[in-house]
Amino acid sequence: MASTDDNFNFKWRAYIEFRTILKIQPVQIFSELQEILCVDCPSRSTVQRWAARFRFGDADVTDLPRSGRPISTTTSENIALIESMVMEDKCITVNQLEQSMEISSGVIHTILTTELGYRSICGKWVPHKLSENQRLARLNITKKLLETYENCDSRRLTEIITGDETWVYYSIPYSKYKKRSWVWGDEQPTKIPRPNFRKPKIMYTFFFSSHGIVLQLPCGSGKAVTAIFFTEQVLPNLIKNIEKYRPKTGTRGMKILIDNASFHTAKLTKSFWDVEGLELLLHLPYSRNLDPCDFYLFP
Numbered sequence: 001m002a003s004t005d006d007n008f009n010f011k012w013r014a015y016i017e018f019r020t021i022l023k024i025q026p027v028q029i030f031s032e033l034q035e036i037l038c039v040d041c042p043s044r045s046t047v048q049r050w051a052a053r054f055r056f057g058d059a060d061v062t063d064l065p066r067s068g069r070p071i072s073t074t075t076s077e078n079i080a081l082i083e084s085m086v087m088e089d090k091c092i093t094v095n096q097l098e099q100s101m102e103i104s105s106g107v108i109h110t111i112l113t114t115e116l117g118y119r120s121i122c123g124k125w126v127p128h129k130l131s132e133n134q135r136l137a138r139l140n141i142t143k144k145l146l147e148t149y150e151n152c153d154s155r156r157l158t159e160i161i162t163g164d165e166t167w168v169y170y171s172i173p174y175s176k177y178k179k180r181s182w183v184w185g186d187e188q189p190t191k192i193p194r195p196n197f198r199k200p201k202i203m204y205t206f207f208f209s210s211h212g213i214v215l216q217l218p219c220g221s222g223k224a225v226t227a228i229f230f231t232e233q234v235l236p237n238l239i240k241n242i243e244k245y246r247p248k249t250g251t252r253g254m255k256i257l258i259d260n261a262s263f264h265t266a267k268l269t270k271s272f273w274d275v276e277g278l279e280l281l282l283h284l285p286y287s288r289n290l291d292p293c294d295f296y297l298f299p
Contacts, residue, residue: 013061017054026051141282162257163207227266257281
């Protein structure tokens, strides 16, 4: 007795119908069919589905009509269409492709992964998404920096001094993982207050070269660096320190690399560079990943 025979299906469905009329639960009907049909018994979910149909008055023991589906939707036309849609929008989802193509999500996923070799990964956070003009500016500035390096007689990177500012807190916020504790049973772990990042802090200005730190200067408790403080306090001290470890040549040939902060590009700052004769290297816009301070001073 094959389970695919229409006559066989009619018999066990009729059995479910009669037992359902007698208000027998689908679980019991399924156990009875298991004893009778053994390996040919339909699954529990199938028995429950047919019992629900008969319970709501549907006395038809035949399958409901279903619309046909194509033999295969993994055609060259569908593959090419999906590839073009992905190329237009890399962030398009499988659900969006399913609505546009009227193809099942499983087939679309197979086409994307098996046929086209795509894989879905999460996006990467970046500090800033560069525009076309900013990308062009980065390219031009990089070329100028390379030309400056190639045309330099000494080609010594020791002539470059870079600097930046950072907040330094009086108390170092600790990590909760450094306060792990052993507990037993239902004992609660040690409670740790969240670090207060508004605690007293001080702004420090750092300048360093390949020889090490050239200048470290505090701005004042809770105060930020301004153009006046930068030109009257920071830069004069920087010049003095440069002349200390270069008593013969002083600031001659020295090059300064700083970012595009407002007080770095102010008129007072630019006039100071002109008076002292220091060469200011161009800084790439939104280039935190290329700032030496972010690697060596403030990791």
